[in-house]
Amino acid sequence: MKHRDLFFKASSKVPGWTRGEEAHALFETAYDLPDRATVVEIGSFLGCGSILLGGARKMKGSGEAHCVDRFDGSGDAFSTPHYHAIWLALGARPFREIFDENIADAGLSDWISVHDGDAELIGRRWSKPIDMLFLDGDQSPEGVRAVYDAWSPWLKNGAVIALHNSAPREYEQHHDGHYILARKEIRAPSYEDIRLVGSTTFARKAVQKAAQKVAAPKRPRADRRRRSGHRKS
Numbered sequence: 075m076k077h078r079d080l081f082f083k084a085s086s087k088v089p090g091w092t093r094g095e096e097a098h099a100l101f102e103t104a105y106d107l108p109d110r111a112t113v114v115e116i117g118s119f120l121g122c123g124s125i126l127l128g129g130a131r132k133m134k135g136s137g138e139a140h141c142v143d144r145f146d147g148s149g150d151a152f153s154t155p156h157y158h159a160i161w162l163a164l165g166a167r168p169f170r171e172i173f174d175e176n177i178a179d180a181g182l183s184d185w186i187s188v189h190d191g192d193a194e195l196i197g198r199r200w201s202k203p204i205d206m207l208f209l210d211g212d213q214s215p216e217g218v219r220a221v222y223d224a225w226s227p228w229l230k231n232g233a234v235i236a237l238h239n240s241a242p243r244e245y246e247q248h249h250d251g252h253y254i255l256a257r258k259e260i261r262a263p264s265y266e267d268i269r270l271v272g273s274t275t276f277a278r279k280a281v282q283k284a285a286q287k288v289a290a291p292k293r294p295r296a297d298r299r300r301r302s303g304h305r306k307s
């Protein structure tokens with residue numbers, strides 16, 4: 075089996091929400107980043123997406139995936155019962171223990187850094203430019219906005235942002251945060267190469283042009299005539 079297939083297989087065994095064409099697009103996008111790329115995943119749960127991001131960087135041979143999660147099953151009101159049901163089915167062991175085990179089984183412990191805590195607070199203390207940001211934490215409009223405001227300033231020019239669960243559809247109440255963000259923020263001229271794969275919106279942060287010189291305002295015609303000595307008869 076090819077290396078990338080091993081990562082797809084490892085990811086597919088972990089309960090989670092990054093599957094099929096979205097999993098492939100996430101992996102290939104992380105793989106195509108420059109050398110020593112910094113990848114950040116907000117909302118890692120048990121490592122389904124983390125394995126794809128870390129696996130891509132391992133296969134490329136440089137860089138790192140940073141995985142941010144509270145590892146306590148908390149989140150928006152719609153999602154938490156789903157997290158809880160999965161956790162119970164897995165024997166109610168600590169989320170972090172299961173995550174670490176999944177990452178180790180995929181051979182990725184050296185390619186993933188874990189940031190255990192609230193995504194907004196960790197983002198406010200962050201200090202490293204980012205090549206790819208995968209948003210998949212709290213899915214409520216307020217939760218998504220708080221995380222975007224904390225993390226997006228760290229996106230490099232040309233960096234990729236990926237918003238899970240952001241396709242146009244009928245959403246459950248307060249579960250449409252990424253969809254709203256995609257509509258409001260992920261658009262030209264701030265972002266380019268915008269595309270939807272499954273439920274994930276991918277986009278590239280547009281290169282910020284240097285501030286243009288502001289031209290001096292033109293004087294009104296009459297004023298110009300007066301200064302040049304021209305008089306109406």
Ligand SMILES: C[S@@+](CC[C@H](N)C(=O)[O-])C[C@H]1O[C@@H](n2cnc3c(N)ncnc32)[C@H](O)[C@@H]1O
Nearest residue numbers: 090091092117119123143144148149193211212
């Ligand atoms: C949808 S799951 C992530 C799924 C995962 N990315 C995948 O590929 O399957 C969302 C995760 O984000 C966590 N989470 C929700 N709100 C958070 C917050 N404010 N800070 C940190 N983690 C949070 C949840 O506890 C959960 O583990």
